[in-house]
């Protein structure tokens with residue numbers, strides 16, 4: 375009997391297919407429950423055919439076995455896609471968010487072997503490098519904030535914290551290397567949670583026992599350990615380790631004070647709090663940006679006034695508040 379393997383398919387956004395697409399992988403359309411080959415491997419997709427896709431189709435499919443080829447294609451072309459002003463900003467932002475979420479989901483996969491984790495880290499780093507200019511414009515930030523606020527998972531929160539951090543650091547004219555490294559630290563800041571039981575990490579902190587809190591408090595260290603396989607920049611590692619420290623010295627794991635920590639680490643800590651407050655979680659609704667900022671302002675010791683002022687300025691310029 376012939377050995378037949380069932381083909382699996384993965385949805386992708388038509389927006390991610392560039393006009394210069396050269397058939398890097400096969401593209402399928404879905405009709406009812408069957409998949410029909412639309413563009414074969416190696417075959418160039420004409421501009422007219424691509425436009426027809428964008429006009430009529432919201433989802434394309436690729437064979438799941440080609441997912442690596444697709445990711446590689448995206449990282450190589452994301453800058454061109456983001457800079458293409460013929461595509462509405464809303465669509466470009468959506469394409470970026472979909473790409474970042476797909477790559478974030480892969481990066482945060484539980485029990486990922488070290489080499490696979492290192493590869494996926496490199497790919498996300500390249501995505502950030504190619505898109506940091508785009509995400510640092512007020513218009514993009516406004517659009518991104520609308521898409522990024524959705525999703526319960528650790529990588530949703532990581533991506534969003536990364537975008538706010540990269541923007542906040544721009545307020546300080548932080549160098550490119552520091553911004554990139556801290557962006558990756560912000561992305562990965564909660565990755566240690568993937569090693570803890572979900573009934574602790576996804577629960578309302580107010581409902582946790584002291585023992586559960588002690589377990590949850592391990593996640594910054596577990597995050598650094600998870601990244602120990604490859605050469606994570608020290609500053610990114612510090613962003614992971616110290617993202618729950620507070621200006622009043624009542625944070626964890628070391629009760630560090632502001633003088634102990636560099637600016638970049640404090641930026642991740644503040645953006646982490648802001649994104650947490652403005653994100654709907656299984657046990658509570660999101661706060662509006664203005665309310666979240668007010669809560670941060672009214673909570674003694676949660677934010678340094680100057681940094682909070684810069685975050686407010688940034689969000690105001692992007693018309694988020």
Ligand SMILES: [Fe+2]
Pocket residue numbers: 563564593617618
């Ligand atoms: Fe955390």
